[in-house]
Amino acid sequence: MELSEKSEKLFRAMSVFDTSKGGTSDDSWNLVDGLLSMGKGLMEMKKSGSQELNFEQRKELIVSMVEWTRGIGLFVKAASESKGQSIDLSSFGIDYDNSVESPIKRAMYETQGTFSLPHYLENLPKKAQDVEPFAYNGMSHFIDSLESKCPATTEFKDLFVKLEDYMACFKSASSGSKDFKVDMSRKSQTLFKAMSVLTGGSGISVDSWRMLDGLLTMGKFLVDMKKHGSNEITFEQRTEMVGSMVKWARSIGLFARMASEKKGKTIDLTPFGIFHARNYGKGNFKTSSEL
Incomplete structure (x- = not known):
């Protein structure tokens, strides 16, 4: 036709x-x-x-x-x-x-094409069951935006693919999958290798340890929140979510900046708001219903 x-x-x-x-x-x-x-x-x-x-x-x-x-x-x-x-x-x-504009569009472009974490966190969900999709959506946009600022090499592309793959493990953990430990072990190894390539094979650096700690903190929070189902999240849980997501984003940003500098490219992490966003961990944020 x-x-x-x-x-x-x-x-x-x-x-x-x-x-x-x-x-x-x-x-x-x-x-x-x-x-x-x-x-x-x-x-x-x-x-x-x-x-x-x-x-x-x-x-x-x-x-x-x-x-x-x-x-x-x-x-x-x-x-x-x-x-x-x-x-x-x-x-x-x-x-x-x-x-x-939509929250995602506003967060993506309000700071010159960079995903702004503080803007995204202004729309925190109210129900525990909505936390996981909200977090993964934000994490995906943050990674995409950060990757666009890194050197366009195969090594960096591999890192971000492995990173998203690793974080996806926690979805199977929260669903009670029996294969979680095996899957996590395998993806941890592949992520570690991707990180090692960017650190020059010098082993685990301070930035590497910080990033792994940030990933695990975020993953643990998502698994714990899954247990609360349709319950409305408390103020303490919202604070923990913000703190976990800020720690996650900051640790990845610092690692990416370090790895980029090794390739001769400097990344400005300021527009992402991952340092300014520490104030959000003290309760200085609103849910979408309060805006």
């Missing part, structure tokens, strides 16, 4: 809703604009082939997805309200008010 035919069918489906006003409403235009933006982004990515995406390309992809989801969300919300049913889009993280 040709694109023009599919577009016509989509337009007719949209026009069924009163809110569409024949396809001329703001919500209709938001939807169409979001679809076009996402399509354009995917076509541009296709041209890159097997090449590794640079920061600008990743940023464009994220922005396109945000516009796509927001456009669809706005239209569906308006259409549902015209039928007497309200939809809350806030849980999707797309902030249907166009004057407000």
